[in-house]
Amino acid sequence: MxxxxxxxxxxxxxxxxxxxxxxTAPHFKTGATQDWLRAALERIPARTQISLYIHVPFCNQLCWFCGCHTRVTNRYGAVADYTDWLMQELDLLAPVLKPKNLEVRYLHFGGGSPTMLRPSDFRRIMSRLRKVFRFGVQAGISIEIDPRAASEEKFAAYEKAGVNRASLGVQDFNQQVMDSVNRSQDYKTCERAIKMCRDYGIKNVNIDLMYGLPYQTQSTIKETAEKALALDPQRIALFGYAHVPWLKKHMRLIQEEALPSVEQRLDLFETASDVFEGVGYIPVGIDHFCKETDSLVTALRENNLSRNFQGYTDDNCPYLLALGASGISRLGDVYVQNFVHLPPYRDRVVSGQLPVDKFCEMxxxxxxxxxxxxxxxxxxxxxxxxxxxxxxxxxxxxxxxxxxxxxxxxxxxxxxxxxxxxxxxxxxxxxxxxxxxxxxxxxxxxxxxxxxx
Ligand SMILES: C[S@@+](CC[C@H](N)C(=O)[O-])C[C@H]1O[C@@H](n2cnc3c(N)ncnc32)[C@H](O)[C@@H]1O
Ligand code: SF4
Known part of the structure; x- marks a missing residue:
């Protein structure tokens, strides 16, 4: 530059x-009602395609840079209970949606870390979804993977469910950088998780990296970018660390004096970009790099690239239905967000009410x-x-x-x-x-x- x-x-x-x-979400209004959501769902035409998002707000360990809606738990009961609530939410939606015979075009499990789900709970969610929606053979099913939580049993369940894309949270490979953000994860762990993806039929592997983390230098990020390439991902997302300690209190644990300046952030982004573009990855949007054969590149070239709450996508379904705490749906020209915090989310669904909190009519x-x-x-x-x-x-x-x-x-x-x-x-x-x-x-x-x- x-x-x-x-x-x-x-x-x-x-x-x-x-x-x-x-x-943007901060401008949604509170006070969404069940009737309002039901009316928005009623407007979805029968037999149309729909996209689904399932939010799993749990992790084993808190990364201090984390900007997602998640919480740390080492008690599996909390995750199992949450799975029950997801089922109940789906049961509440089913009477409106099932008769419409909707086809799922895309299903994405995000978080948090959906890898927190035991295979039995993951299967439970999938089989209930298949009772409410039709899944076409073309359905794109993707999941965010915390490499540290990958296991053969989980991947066997993903394969059976037809998962065909995985995004791995790699972030960085430098030990000092990772230690400074409380993320204990090394190269071997990521390599092993990627091997599992491929062994279990997931050919589309994305890697999430971050720039702007403490102690990153041009030399460390170059090494990280080269190591990422050695894993041969289909896509690389290079997210700029959003430091918002006034919103996410745990970010105060990050040593601010070790954070790169705005100027250094530009250099970090450029250094990593040069590595990716140098071997032929195509820049997509503001922060993605994809292989020539990737569907985002095709979408970009065909003028079909979209951006939704999960980021860049070739999914241009006008109906994205989100389940789980904090999930945001886009239903045509309206947005609706579920309660972010677990207690109100749980209280609504267990008492038979849709857990909607905020909404926006465009x-x-x-x-x-x-x-x-x-x-x-x-x-x-x-x-x-x-x-x-x-x-x-x-x-x-x-x-x-x-x-x-x-x-x-x-x-x-x-x-x-x-x-x-x-x-x-x-x-x-x-x-x-x-x-x-x-x-x-x-x-x-x-x-x-x-x-x-
Ligand atoms: C919802 S997280 C799920 C990934 C999974 N939990 C993991 O970390 O392995 C998706 C990605 O968001 C990015 N991310 C998280 N917090 C961020 C922040 N404050 N600023 C920019 N990107 C962030 C990380 O790259 C992370 O992999
Ligand atoms: S970055 Fe991923 S693993 Fe780390 S706390 Fe956030 S959601 Fe959990």
Whole structure:
């Protein structure tokens, strides 16, 4: 990265959302009712395709960098109880959904660590899902794997269930970096987990890495990136560590003086990118690198790449139904989120109520801005006027947006072409361009988001 571009990124760096949705979750309203959710579910057309997300909010050990909705437990009873609640939630949804004969296109187990589930509980969830939904032969079934929790028995259950993609939480391979964030995991553990994926028929293996962790240097991240390549993943996600100790108290355990500066973060990202791109991985979105043959690359080239709460995806189903505490569903033009904390989630489902807490009904403005923001996050360029026309809103007034992108244009972070297309000229400037479209950001700024780099 040349020094002028770097200076510009440093100049404009500010706290902006990661835009896995628009409006972003902090802007959802409390007070979603069961009737409201049932009405939204009723609107799903019969025999259509749907995507499912199952949240498992448990881990064996807490990584101090963790920004996910999870908790540590060493008592399996807590996980088994949670599995019962998931079943009850599904039972509450079944009367509305089962008669619709919906086909699952994608199913994703996320967390937390879904590898916390014993094979018997994983099988229980799968068999109940199969009673409510149809699974096509093409169904993409994916799971987030904590490599330390991988076992032959679990993988045998994943194989039987038809799991065909796994994302491994690798983060880094440097001992000092991992020790500083309370994650005891080494290369051999990851290698063993990846071997299990392949032995049990999971050909699509993703690796999650992070940059911006304590003690990372260009030399350590280069070594980590090279070791990651030796594992031959299909996709690599290189997430920028979002340090939000005001939201996640355990992040205070991280030594702030050991965290890289914004400038160092740019160097870390660039060093790892060079390693991946050097051997032919294709950059996708703001933080992914994929093999040429990966479905995200195809989606990118065919203009079908999407972004949802789980990140980049080739899934463009308009209906994503999330089960479990904190799960966020997108049902057409509405979002709905379950209670984040376990006690209210549990109390609702055991008393026969859907555990919905927050919701958002997208306005016409939201819909067009959501489309523009998603496109920018996926392809790093967007023509808002063309997107508005595609949505049947050709008169949409974006004058203010073009004006607020101008400072980025002046500093070489963005370009506007003659037809009105806005380009982000660095992966780090895409979120800054998106922020120009975000009508909620002035309020959101008070809640603080994470550095754009
Ligand atoms: C929901 S976690 C699940 C992975 C699994 N629990 C594990 O850690 O092995 C998905 C990924 O989010 C990333 N992540 C977690 N906390 C983060 C943070 N504060 N900032 C950026 N990425 C984060 C990590 O790379 C992690 O692998
Ligand atoms: S990063 Fe993964 S394993 Fe670590 S605490 Fe978060 S969810 Fe659990």
């Amino acid at each position: 040349n020094s002028t571009l770097k200076e510009s990124i440093l100049k404009h760096d500010r706290m902006v959302p990661r835009y896995t949705s628009y409006p 306005t016409e403005q939201d819909k067009i801005r959501a489309r523009v923001i998603e496109k920018m996050m996926c392809t790093l360029s967007v023509n808002p006027l063309a997107e508005a026309a595609r949505l049947g809103m050709p008169d949409h007034d974006f004058a203010g947006v073009y004006e607020s992108v101008m400072p980025l244009v002046r500093d070489g972070l963005s370009r506007v072409s003659a037809d009105g297309t806005i380009h982000a000229l660095a992966r780090q400037s895409a979120r800054l361009v998106c922020a120009a479209f975000d009508q909620y950001l002035p309020v959101a700024a008070e809640q603080r988001h994470v550095s754009a780099s």
